[in-house]
Amino acid sequence: MDFVANVSHIHQRVHDNLQVSSAKYKEAADRHHRDVQFSVGDKVWAVLTKECFPPHEYNKLKARKIGPLDILEKINAxxxxxxxxxxxxxxxxxxxxxxxxxxxHDEPEDSRTNLFLPRET
Known part of the structure; x- marks a missing residue:
């Protein structure tokens, strides 16, 4: 009976440690989380990733933000x-x-925005 009690005690300690570490990870992740909600019709800049460019046309110095673009639909949060x-x-x-x-343009502009759209091919 002592063996079963010992294993049960170890299991409970491991479970408690996992709960504590999960709470720490969640707290750290929430510090970097930004809660931004858009509505249909809002204007946004879209940041294009490397996969959005045709093969052999991606250049890390090329404009990556395009816009302003309209939000057409909110799929989820x-x-x-x-x-x-x-x-x-x-x-x-x-x-x-x-x-x-x-x-x-009436408000101060973000210095990271790019007013140029990628060139058509």
């Missing part, structure tokens, strides 16, 4: 459908981490 130009060859559904709110 993390995914939005945007209106992409016809020359961009990638899915029109973007994760919220690849969308940046568009600020009009």
């Amino acid at each position: 993390n995914a939005y459908r945007v209106s992409l130009p016809s020359h961009v060859r990638c899915s029109d559904v973007f994760n919220v981490k690849h969308l940046v709110p568009f600020v009009s």
Whole structure:
């Protein structure tokens, strides 16, 4: 009976340690989490990843933000459908981490925004 009690005690300690470490990981991840919600019709910048460019045309110095684009549909809290130009060859559904709110020219501009669209091929 002591063996079963000992294993049960070890199991409970491991379970408690996992709960504590999971809480620490969640706290650390939540510090970097940004809760951004868009509505249909909002204007955004879309950050294109390497996969959105045709083969042999990706250049790390090339403009990666395109926009302003309209939000067409909210799929869920993390995914939005945007209106992409016809020359961009990638899915029109973007994760919220690849969308940046568009600020009009009346307000101060974000220095990281790029006003040029990628060149049509």
